[in-house]
Amino acid sequence: MAFALEITDLKKTYPGGVEALKGISLSVNEGDFYALLGPNGAGKSSTIGIIGSLVTKSSGSVKIFDVDTEKDSPLAKTMLGVVSQEINFSQFEKVIDIVVTQAGFYGISKKEALPRVENILKRLSLWDKRDQQARTLSGGYKRRLMIAKALVHEPKLLILDEPTAGVDIELRREMWSFLKEINKNGTTIILTTHYLEEAEQLCRNIGIIDHGKIVANTSMKDLLGSLNVQGFVFDLQSPLEEAPVIDGFPIKLEDSLTLIAAVSKDRSINALFDELSKLGIKVKSMRNEANRLEELFIEMVNSNEK
């Protein structure tokens, strides 16, 4: 099976000498939902820019479904859809015209494009706004329009650069469900995001890029499995005045009714429950502490800096 994306020893040095990519290599399987994470300035947008022909590479190769983006650029481009980080459509045109025009750039006639555009705009709740000038849309709808534009030629690989930045929670959830659906229907998706919860919720595999180098490229499950310590949040039935001291389990009192405990991989959570029971502390409910990925991410980026 061909990789949806195969990057080999990709380097980019900008005029002025900034070395954004120092020879990254990564591959993404067909049908995957892949997260590319990294702090600001790590090289994510340069990588996406090179894949989408918006940035000129210094060296290395990029293949989309085994087609080299340099040797057969038109074919590679027809298989790729990119949702850029910044709004990149004419704000003075109507929503429907923007999407139909984008289809035309991919060689899809207006007659052929119109039913597709209607379908995509309806799925993204933009159909009612089709005759509005794009500048009158709210930020969230502009993001949806970016996605509609990237999907109109039915690409096999969709890359989204921070698609939910600045989008409210409800809309973010809607977009997640939309992306999950198109991934289920066969589109390979790569996304960069600052919301690590988003990557954890959506993606099966993950690459972490920092200072122009790949510092991790693995499955989300393995990566999370490599966490030595997991945080658990306990909602208590009765208030406490101070955190209990239990040997081997660092615990802090978040508020009088909430405890947060760190449980290392070699310890059982049952043992913690036993200890809490012995102290007469009754637990009403328990959940994983959010941002497990965030801990790992910070850990990896910090160790790379060292």
Place this chain on the structure above:
Amino acid sequence: MKNNPSIRIGLWTLAVKEIRRFLRIWVQTLVPPAVTMSLYFVIFGSLIGPRIGSMEGLDYIQFMIPGLIMMSVITNSYNNVVSSFYSVKFQKSIEELLISPMPNWTILLGFVIGGVCRGVLIGFIVFIVSLLFYPEFTVVNPLLTITVLLLTSILFSLMGFLNAVFADSFDDISIIPTFVLTPLIYLGGVFYSIKILPEFWQIVSKANPMLYVVSTFREGMLGVSDVSISFSLGMILGFIGLLTGASLYLLNKGSGIRQ
């Protein structure tokens, strides 16, 4: 291109987008030249013109008509492409094109078609306005007139494109039209025949490329010219070739559009 419908559709889409753009803002693009040229015809044609007398054996307003049409065609073709291409760079909607499979030559051609359509449409509007002031005007050589009209429009659309490629700010797209194009057009025989100038200034005027464009167009419309027609047409075609090559080279290199 016949064998590649995708490219044909892409080019058609871009050209229609460009034409739709200047038609959408018709108050800014189509009306001002009609108003400005009406004022030229009123002041220089109807009021001052009769006192000037004849130029090259023609009524002054009649002599002026081809020059004013050419002036409008040049500025509008240039401005259309420079402002449109710089805007797509500025708004980043250039990414829509760069990310698509459209070859660079279709991108260039799409913008040039937009510039030519606006230039030709404005030329036609100014011609209609001129007929209100000089109804008896007849075109001597329609084929040469249309040929020069189209070639001039293509040439200045290409110049506008190159200006936009290098532009980094909105100031950069107004410097050349204001400080280079306009003076050259005004001194390029729009309002007078260079034969009325002293010999030295006639020689200097012949270094002005606008003279060749305006004079050749006047030859087509009125049958009078200050320059050799074949030489002028050769120069226009030569520059079109040169600027097309330069534009494609810069597009392929990604200058000003790719990081």
